Amino acid sequence: MESLKFVRKPKRPLPQNNRITDQRTLDAKEINPNAEQPSQAATRLIVSSSPHFLNTESVPKIMHNVVTALLPATAASVYFFGWRALLLIIVCVVACLATEYAFQKIRKQPIKIHDGSAIITGMLLAMTLPAGFPIFGAILGSVFAIGVGKQLFGGLGYNIFNPALLGRAFLMATYPVLTTTWVWPRTMEKAIDAVTAATPLVMAKFEGKFDVPIMDMFIGNTAGSLGETSAIAIILGGLYLRYKGYINWKLPLGYLGTIAVFSAIFWYVNPAKYPSPLFHLFAGGAMLGAWFMVTDMVTSPVTSLGQWIFVIVAGILAVVIRLFGGLPEGVMYSILFMNAFVPLLNKHTRPKVFGEVKAQKG
Amino acid sequence: MELILIFISASLINNFVLTYFLGICPFVGVSNKTENALNMGFATTFVMTLTAAATWPIYNYVLVKFNVPFLQYVAFIIIIAALVQFVEMYIRKASPSLYRALGIFLPLITTNCAVLGLALFMVMREYSFLESIVFGFATGVGFTLAIVMMSGIREELEFADIPKHFQGISITLIIAGMMALAFMGFAGLIRG
Amino acid sequence: MGMILISALSMGAIGAVLAGFLAFADKKMKVEEDPMVEALTGALPGSNCGGCGFAGCRVFAEALMKGNALPNACVAGGSETSKAVAEIMGVDAGSMKRNIAVVLCKGGNNEAERRATYRGEMTCTAETLTGADKSCSYGCLGLGECVDACKFDAMAMNENGLPVVFYDKCVGCGACARACPRNIIEMHPEDHKLFVYCRSRDKGAYAKKVCKVACIACGLCVKDCSAPGGIALKDNLAVINHDVAPQNDESIKRCPTKCILYGIEESVTRSNYFASIRK
């Protein structure tokens, strides 16, 4: 029952994948040179559907701005973890770009690696890995993130799950030990004598200690993944994005706010057992997740109500996993879990149409 | 408390579909539209709860009593089949509108191995009657959650540019794999 | 020994109860069904696996009846089932004359003027929503919506920007005709051979200005047609009455624009078309 597929439209194939090609101009000019214009023979009239004005935003522009916004965090990670961190970032970015290129080549699609989205995925994936993570693992994660997490769905815009987080989740499941083997930042090497480091969250979970100075976590002077340490660098980048208008304030602030409020409840009940909200905000991936992952347009809801539900549930889940789960960190899973709900959220939280009187059907 | 833990465990942490691979066929088959998925989920939850309620006494008061526990598979599957049929007919009689929404999904449930799996797990874990019912209900809820999530995603993907050979069940299963990755975050949430 | 007895008895008892139950159900709760759906359901595996995308075999059968499903959608049953289903549903294929699709425009890129350039969604219907770029407002837009609509690989766009129907592949489903926003494609029994390949109802002068192969309503074919009333002019267009006009080439000889043609379509089969392209 396999139907035969040939080039159905020889010579001038219909644009594949809905791309509007400009072939028609060529055809008309070349094949029918005496198709006259009523006036000004040299000027060609274009017909298209309104609106005829479009704003100047474009996908590459947005993506390149996000890359820019990630630079402070990159710099911070290099400062704290040395050149090894930079190497890891470069490897991830290159592997992501290469995977994207390979897929587009195989599928005979236009090559779009310059749009920058794969760079973001690579950078963010690297940000979620410990500085000592092996290179082959980083490559594997990148290939999975882009190949399976993005291109299998059709590429930019179609993926359901955040590719960088999916790559990280895959690595977590593939190499659970390697992904949780931390190193101390260069700045505090001599402070502690143990070989492997413990992140603030691991210490909180397994040793019941959460006395890391908040200031250290704010600046980034703790063990952890590249991008989970320096809160200030991430906030800087996030504010830049907010200033540029590429992220909706609801998402990061809603997420962080939920984490703060929800963890504050436990903290209030038993401050000896549960860490403070500030600890939760600055520990682990909360900042990176809030500013760069919850805000990923492709994998977050488009409606206002949907966005609220998304961040609030994700925030609660993150705290629940941190406090009660088997794993020390819940940011990644909370976001991935809610990613799967985004289509449903979009469908069922549509705003009321202008002038709609009757209640929306539930 | 014990009951709440069973509920969370069966619906989220050890989600039947995503960690025990039970009920994959309907999970793949009926997840293309949210409405269908939701109704299938409701129907399954209903049958699962009933199954737990019906098989527990049979197992504990009949099979164990007469010392013939090896008849459990045969007995369970017959009970399930009869139950599904009974529910179907009852609904058809009692409420045609509900039947239209749910009834068509009921036959599908007989061959849903999640239901039998539920009965077997219930026996294996030696749950009490109340626990069994909660377990049955929670499993159904977990199934509903997974299938509804999947249906939402699949509806969204109708417009996606998925590589040809991956379309259909292939991408559905891969997404299930991703959902399983996401559900891993719940691991260890409840410990003794 | 006791165990064997107990087992046999209890299982027998369960069987009896079940049988009674089903017998009761069969009598009391039977709901009248469409016999065709019954027959189809019978032909299906009945495993209710959901593999067809419907919630169970019966629903699939109902969808088949309504024409919402293809006979081969059942994965569990495989090819036998598809055959059986097709047999039950089978329209008496032999008794009907085959229809095929005819594209009634020959004004491709080489013949017809384009006064502007269209930008936007590249489908014909989308283009008709804007001021179309083709000067002739009846002609083929060349974006191949009809080709996309054909589920049987029976069409392709040629180099000239016009759709071609493959005589050997077309099953006469009419999907292409429904898809075309300019109503250029018509369904005809395959013994119709004579067609005016133009739909322009513009006055001759304008039609000629914008397309080399337009019907300019000169009336020569009307005169040359041996059967009176076989061809008539209507709204600046020659119209063939296929019941009357002889299906031969006598009336096409003097057509100044060669828009009336005889019997060209049947020569295009899928393989010879692609073979010719390959060269």
Next chain:
Amino acid sequence: MGHKTFARGVHPSYYKELTAGKRVEAAALPKTVTIPLQQHAGAPCEPLVKKGDLVTEGQKIGDVKAFVSAPVHSSISGKVKDIELSQHPGGFRSLSIIIEGDGTAKEWGGPAKDLSSISVDALKDSIREAGIVGMGGAAFPTSVKLAPPKGKAIEAVILNGCECEPYLTADHRIMLEEPEKVVWGLRALMKTLAAPKGFVGIEENKPDAIEALRKAIGSSTDIQIIILEAKYPQGAEKMLIVAATGKKVPVGKLPLDVGVVVNNVGTAAAIFEAVNWGKPLIERIVTVSGNGVKEPRNLKVRVGTSFEEVLSQCGGLVEGGEVEVLNGGPMMGIAQPTLSVPVIKGTSGITVIAASVIKSSVYEACIRCASCVSVCPMALMPYKLGDFGKAFRTGEFKDWDGLSCIECGCCSYVCPSKRPLLQWIRLGKLKVRQEAQKAAAAK
């Protein structure tokens, strides 16, 4: 300070400075005019003249009995050369009367009559007979709006002076140059509808027009000027009503269901001329602007003049490259495949956009950035509607309220992936319409 406005919407660059300061000038008398018999929403007219007939300026040459329709008049004196199908600026071909002019032009004018001396019926009659249609773009016959069903009281008439489309300044100039006509027309509308209140909604970027209208209104309190935020589509009826009165026109309902009638300021001025001078709607102000035209101007053009002729009075198109010639502004205007199309009653502007600004011809996948959702003034989900429309999924299209789209184009405007959302939504609407027709035919 925030001015009154509606939720969502966009802020395109306006480029109004190109023509905002230029007085309206009379265009040259055209040698021939092509007058389409359908220049309005509703039933097309039937010709009242034959080929070869002599006609005078202002003579009625087409009419039809239908309620929703408006007669058409000859805009010059001369001879009917032909009646045939010709390209209409709406993008289709329609039956048109082609008149060859004799070179003479009529003088119109006269004093303003006292409104109280004219009966409501006389007002309605002269508006219908003058063929007045909405000049804000949709060309809806004004006489229909003036005949609300019994039992619907109209509380307010709102004059639409927003002119939120980029480039266009025709309404701006009318308000500036002929504010008395506008005010008189508004009062006439209020009288026919027995509406106690009148509003004029003007965007804050036209302070001189606001000033001129204030003066024309004088001290009377029946008319109030409402200053609105300069935002697109502020001029859309529903958005204007909610901004001015706070009332939302319910889905599927008309403004008169909330007791409001909206008219363009140009319409009001035309009513003045029709009632006082007996001048039918044969002439209108057209803004010719855009970066593809050499000398942007505001012209008073006779209906039926070809775009080509109008453009040549503005220095012509820039040479070379590609241009889009639009009937209307860049957000809602219709691109013309040929310059032989005539100016019609609804042509508020001819905008020419040259290559540098023309839409890129490539689009990308939707990245669900939510921009379209957050600008849609109707609170729809354009990215989904686009998908449904493109795939002809009419059921879902209707479920997601695709039919409520007012085709403002904000969604396409903001989309960073440059997706032609509005075009797809139009496809969806088209299919819904076709299906409805088919269903009706089946009955």
Next chain:
Amino acid sequence: MANSLGYEFKKGLWQELPPFRLVLGLCPTLAVTNSAVNGLAMGLATIFVLFTSNILISLVRKTISAQVRIPAYVVIIATLVTVADLFLAAVFPDISKSLGPYIPLIVVNCIILGRAEAFAQKNSILPTAADTLGIGIGFIISLTIMGTIREVLGFGSIFGVKLLGEWFEPWIVMILPAGAFLVFGGLVALVNWISSRKAEKAASAAMSR
């Protein structure tokens, strides 16, 4: 429907290869294939039930009235499954343990009832035997392949024999549920790809003639 026995047998090996082409019996395929041995064992258990039950059903099909068809079949299948389960528990306790509750779940494996309904019920013994053997062997092969892939990537071994050296860092995900889904999805795509290649070749061969 008079196909040769050879055809009935062969179709299960590719044309209707379960579970990739014939999308049935997914649960055991996914659940027990974390090693090649488990896959093989599950396959064998399934083919035993599939074969015997379908033969039985084909034997008794004429005597069973339509209304009780499904319950009767289910009882037959469940009986055979219990036999298989008891046998494994008695003789191969280790395998029985690692397959866990998935052996009893053969009862509801859609393949078995599916084949019973689609084939055995309508055919006599010989074609039924050919059909079920083909399908069953196809199923065994599929499960073993799944198991092998997952074992090689997840443990670096095959049938328990170390295959990849020390340098290989096992992909633990492959043994986890997520890995099962991913591998299976990938294999389905692979099968799709191969069959479309086949079809294309056949078509181009036909065209060049």
Next chain:
Amino acid sequence: MNNIVKMFLNLIVIGALSGIILSGVFGVADPMIKANKERELKEAIFVVLPGAKDFKVLEKTVGQEKLIVYKGIDENGAPVGVAFKADGGGFQGNIGLMVGLETNYLKLRAIEVLEQLETPGLGDRIREEAFKDQFKGLEVKPKVEYIKYRKPEKPNQIQAITGATISSDAVVKNINRAVEKVVANFPQEEMTRAEAAPQAAPKEAGNGK
């Protein structure tokens, strides 16, 4: 009516046959299954109580719960230690241990993992000898503890498996809980009392209870 009779007959016959077949198979298989279980239990006890040649089952009911301990004895009937099961949740599911305790209730003799669902290659490394060996001679007073990343410093400490702290933690917690119960409910005298020496012949399977 004929049909209904047939329906009844169909199902009754099939059901009865199924019952007969199954009880027959069960009759053969059950002793073997029981023997398998018995052997497993025995092996586990002997592993955690090196030197034991036989064991005695002691039972107590505390509230709802039934406590079972196995008192290991050597060839002379002298007690060599007590063994008991310790269950509790790990990372993925239940972890079932057999724990061997010295009769003085001070030190562990050894432990064995009976059942676990931990992640292969990670949590399931609790089955490795290196990990289990740490418990040999480990002090249970005040209680067993684990320590991360470093070599144990105190006699009641073990080192947790890196990356599987949770599983290690679960093992430790299970042991502590079970030891506590045993110590509380079985007076030490009971354990130190000598028993009759075991017969030379291995016990008949099936009466371990």
